[in-house]
Amino acid sequence: MVTTEIDPFVEATADVLAMMADTEVEVVSIREDANTKVKSDFAGIMGLAGRELSVAITLAFPQGTIVPIAAAMLEETPEEALESAPTVIGELLNMVSGQARASLAEADVDLDMALPTVVKGDGLALVADDAVKVVVVEFKTAEGSFVLAVCVDRKGG
Amino acid sequence: MSSNMRILIVDDAPPMRKIIGKMLKGLGYTNIAEASDGGDALRVLRSDHIDFIICDWNMPGMTGIELLRTVRADSHFKNLPFLMVTAESKKKNVIEAVRAGVSNYVIKPFNQKVLEEKLNAILTSTAA
Numbered sequence: 001m002v003t004t005e006i007d008p009f010v011e012a013t014a015d016v017l018a019m020m021a022d023t024e025v026e027v028v029s030i031r032e033d034a035n036t037k038v039k040s041d042f043a044g045i046m047g048l049a050g051r052e053l054s055v056a057i058t059l060a061f062p063q064g065t066i067v068p069i070a071a072a073m074l075e076e077t078p079e080e081a082l083e084s085a086p087t088v089i090g091e092l093l094n095m096v097s098g099q100a101r102a103s104l105a106e107a108d109v110d111l112d113m114a115l116p117t118v119v120k121g122d123g124l125a126l127v128a129d130d131a132v133k134v135v136v137v138e139f140k141t142a143e144g145s146f147v148l149a150v151c152v153d154r155k156g157g
Numbered sequence: 158m159s160s161n162m163r164i165l166i167v168d169d170a171p172p173m174r175k176i177i178g179k180m181l182k183g184l185g186y187t188n189i190a191e192a193s194d195g196g197d198a199l200r201v202l203r204s205d206h207i208d209f210i211i212c213d214w215n216m217p218g219m220t221g222i223e224l225l226r227t228v229r230a231d232s233h234f235k236n237l238p239f240l241m242v243t244a245e246s247k248k249k250n251v252i253e254a255v256r257a258g259v260s261n262y263v264i265k266p267f268n269q270k271v272l273e274e275k276l277n278a279i280l281t282s283t284a285a
Contacts, residue, residue: 019266020176074175088172094215095265098244102264105247113244 005152006030006135008103009057012096013139013148020095021073028138028145038126038136038149042066044089044118045126046097048111051155055111057100058126058149059093061085065144086118093118096148160185162208167191167198167224168242169216177211177242180269184276195219199227202234209279214243214250222257229258238279242267 010027017023040060048055061069063082070088071081081088093116101111126149137148164186168174174191181189190205192198194216201207210228214221221241228234241254244265254262260279263271 016266019268070172074172075179084172087170091170091172094244098246098265102246 004107005053005055005104005109006137006150008100009055009096009148009150010137011103012099013059013137015099016092016095017069017141020092021069023069023072023141023143025139025141028140030135030137032133032135038147039123040126040147041122041124042085042089042118042120043124043126044086044093044116046093046116047114048097048101049114050109050111053109053111053155054153056151056153057093057097059089059096059146060126060149061089061146062144065141065146068143069141086120089118090116161188162186163188163190163206164209164211165190165192165198165201165205165207166211167193167195167216167221168213169193170213173213173242177272180272181211183269184273186276195221195224195227198224202228207237209238209240209276211240211242214241214245214254222254225254225257225259236283238283240275240279 014025017025038058038060041063043058043060045056045058066085067078067081070085071078073088074081074084076084097113101113104111132151134149134151139146164181166174166177166189178189190201190207192201196219212221212224225239228237228239238260241259241262242265246264251262261275263275
């Protein structure tokens, strides 16, 4: 497993949720798979690309996890937080990517960030390309679980 | 400057404006205006009395760095305290913002304590 590239995203996810959402997270499992399917209700996807590396990260939340987190972050009712959830996930992705990118830059890995895309749908499934290995990190919070999926593509190898 | 100063939060993401507003209120700053990008911020600056700007870097339309340059080039606003809030942590970005005249810089993620430290650092240097 390519922990050098994965760890900054795992640490950033924990830091961002602790700092911005007052939410402590715990890593439940980390697995590396081809043919990965991630199921959720909301999923934010962001690409980062550099000379040596391309990274795609996904933050996937069940509604039961993201709504209370967004409600606490924004002091909103659950109904309002449900509406805000996509933009909250977009911002979380921006911050996770920004912090991870800074950590990777210290190891001379320079990445530029694309804009996040957030999709929603009851029980939507994201399926990775057969040829691509994805590291799937499952987190636990007091509100429920969510998933960070990181796909690293080394250019030329 | 006191806690009744009027602070303009500029960010294209409504949740971020809300989070920063919530942090400011927790610090006793309740006189808050909002704008969704640099162009919107300029309209607010020209029609309202603003004492302090807290601005995101990456926004559609006029970005934070473009707003900063515009503000610093305007004789009415050139000394306005300007805190850049962003996920852009690259050294070249920090240098670019400093050269453009940013008062201070805070990198996301951050909490209320970090925001308070940055605000106080700017207000102390402005008062000196």
